[in-house]
Amino acid sequence: MSEGTALLEVRDLTVHHGQLRALSGVSLSVFPGDVYAMIGANGAGKSTLLRAIAGLHQPTSGSILLDGTDVARLRPERRVAEGIVLVPEGRRLFPSLTVEENLLVGQSHARPGPWRIERIYELFGWMRDRRGQRAVQLSGGEQQAVAIGRALVANPRVLLLDELSLGLAPVVVRRIYQTLPEFLASGVTVLLVEQDVSQAMQVASRVHCLLEGRTTLRGPPAELSPERIEGAYFGLAGPNGDQPGHGGAES
Amino acid sequence: MSWVNAIIQGILIGGLYALFACGLSLLFGVMKVINLAHGDLAVVAGYVALGVIAVTHVPAVWSFVLVVPIFAGLGYIMQRTLLQAALNRSVLTTLLVTFGLSVVIENGLLQFTSANSHALDIGSLVSDSFSIGSQITIAYLLLVIFVVAVGVLLGLQYFLSSSRQGRLIRAVADDREAAQLSGADYRHVFGIAAAIAFGTVALAGLAFGMYSSFDPTIGTNQLLLFAFEAVVIGGLGSLWGTLAGGILLGVVQQIGAQINAADQILAGQLIFLVILVVMPQGLTGRRAAA
Numbered sequence: 001m002s003e004g005t006a007l008l009e010v011r012d013l014t015v016h017h018g019q020l021r022a023l024s025g026v027s028l029s030v031f032p033g034d035v036y037a038m039i040g041a042n043g044a045g046k047s048t049l050l051r052a053i054a055g056l057h058q059p060t061s062g063s064i065l066l067d068g069t070d071v072a073r074l075r076p077e078r079r080v081a082e083g084i085v086l087v088p089e090g091r092r093l094f095p096s097l098t099v100e101e102n103l104l105v106g107q108s109h110a111r112p113g114p115w116r117i118e119r120i121y122e123l124f125g126w127m128r129d130r131r132g133q134r135a136v137q138l139s140g141g142e143q144q145a146v147a148i149g150r151a152l153v154a155n156p157r158v159l160l161l162d163e164l165s166l167g168l169a170p171v172v173v174r175r176i177y178q179t180l181p182e183f184l185a186s187g188v189t190v191l192l193v194e195q196d197v198s199q200a201m202q203v204a205s206r207v208h209c210l211l212e213g214r215t216t217l218r219g220p221p222a223e224l225s226p227e228r229i230e231g232a233y234f235g236l237a238g239p240n241g242d243q244p245g246h247g248g249a250e251s
Numbered sequence: 252m253s254w255v256n257a258i259i260q261g262i263l264i265g266g267l268y269a270l271f272a273c274g275l276s277l278l279f280g281v282m283k284v285i286n287l288a289h290g291d292l293a294v295v296a297g298y299v300a301l302g303v304i305a306v307t308h309v310p311a312v313w314s315f316v317l318v319v320p321i322f323a324g325l326g327y328i329m330q331r332t333l334l335q336a337a338l339n340r341s342v343l344t345t346l347l348v349t350f351g352l353s354v355v356i357e358n359g360l361l362q363f364t365s366a367n368s369h370a371l372d373i374g375s376l377v378s379d380s381f382s383i384g385s386q387i388t389i390a391y392l393l394l395v396i397f398v399v400a401v402g403v404l405l406g407l408q409y410f411l412s413s414s415r416q417g418r419l420i421r422a423v424a425d426d427r428e429a430a431q432l433s434g435a436d437y438r439h440v441f442g443i444a445a446a447i448a449f450g451t452v453a454l455a456g457l458a459f460g461m462y463s464s465f466d467p468t469i470g471t472n473q474l475l476l477f478a479f480e481a482v483v484i485g486g487l488g489s490l491w492g493t494l495a496g497g498i499l500l501g502v503v504q505q506i507g508a509q510i511n512a513a514d515q516i517l518a519g520q521l522i523f524l525v526i527l528v529v530m531p532q533g534l535t536g537r538r539a540a541a
Contacts, residue, residue: 054432080434088432094425097418105422108415109434154434 083157106150113155265501274448290475293456326449360467486533
């Protein structure tokens with residue numbers, strides 16, 4: 001699945017929050033059709049990475065290439081036009097707007113593409129009947145679905161999903177992840193952050209583990225043993241975990 | 252009934268107060284800017300109208316056709332430059348910057364136009380009126396101003412609730428960052444909101460200049476105060492609240508004047524304080540002001 005050129009490439013990205021170094025020289029390549037999952041403990045820098053790719057954090061150094069073009073200096077709204085769209089942590093719907101208005105805002109600067117509001121209503125059947133409700137009146141899972149819909153109608157090339165499962169019941173999370181194949185089939189590539197490692201391992205074509213802002217492990221889930229992931233997640237293993245597919249991994 | 256007359260006059264003048272206040276409310280609602288130069292801008296609009304009339308010889312009543320677009324453009328430019336630069340520092344900075352702007356405008360006007368008061372001369376229109384019964388007299392001008400004010404508020408409400416740009420303004424007011432993630436340049440959206448605010452305050456300034464007279468200091472001494480009172484009485488973030496606030500302020504002022512001519516302004520301040528104590532969210536305030 002790694003043939004051809006990367007759709008999204010992050011090279012040696014370092015991001016600071018004030019004095020704190022949140023990301024140290026992180027690199028990754030996401031290929032078309034990938035579901036690329038970032039895993040790691042709280043504070044590992046996963047969300048910072050996604051926010052930096054979306055343009056909400058200015059990197060100290062490094063580059064972010066979309067189809068070979070560096071977008072690291074573009075404002076967030078320009079990156080949306082280039083095809084990078086983030087579903088932020090905590091959903092961040094517009095609370096005083098209705099469901100439909102939230103989707104309309106998502107569509108207001110959309111690239112041409114297959115996703116329309118009508119198609120979101122088909123994907124999430126309940127949404128059409130409740131389109132006139134204010135976003136705050138929805139449950140967490142429903143809000144997450146609207147947030148995904150709002151991002152999809154912009155017709156992203158790369159969809160960034162930050163902690164979809166945060167604060168949601170497992171059954172709700174499973175239902176949201178069940179819609180993932182539908183985005184992929186439409187040509188959207190996904191880079192996601194997931195707290196729940198087993199969930200990430202199920203959906204991802206590649207996983208990438210961060211620990212304190214550094215890469216500790218990456219590779220296809222099938223090649224990574226639970227022990228290596230545990231080691232990379234908690235920082236118990238040596239730093240040699242940084243080789244994708246290195247050291248035979250049974251699963 | 253002279254009381255009924257006072258109430259009717261109060262309602263009509265309240266429309267003008269609401270027109271003053273809606274721009275103030277919009278700027279606060281969308282970008283959390285408290286524009287202390289708001290009243291002065293209305294006065295500047297009056298002086299600009301005098302200039303426009305002197306140059307183009309348009310009748311004073313039609314001066315808004317030029318002045319309102321000029322102010323809308325000025326609002327957009329001011330927002331994208333001075334106000335945005337202040338916002339980038341902190342919300343508190345915007346307070347200092349607009350306060351400074353107010354001082355500069357007032358003293359600039361004193362320097363270049365003298366402290367004399369002016370009015371926009373609309374001929375006999377200013378005093379034409381019709382009577383209902385023997386006690387109630389309604390000036391055409393005040394009625395027209397009221398109708399225009401309600402029309403502007405209706406139009407603004409429709410724009411905000413139903414147009415693409417209005418929706419973006421509400422989205423940016425809710426969550427600037429999330430709006431950016433939907434591809435909206437919030438600075439441009441702020442500019443649009445400022446253009447509307449400046450346009451409406453210019454219109455209010457012209458209406459005031461036709462109805463009464465203006466001088467360089469009246470912007471802060473009266474207009475800003477009335478606009479603030481209308482917004483607070485009505486409740487932040489609601490245009491209908493602003494209209495209700497303006498009308499209540501106008502009615503109470505007229506009733507105060509009915510009791511004693513010197514008590515007009517005082518009565519307005521009292522109702523403002525009472526509302527602040529009894530219902531700090533204002534008449535229609537739903538959202539708690541953060």
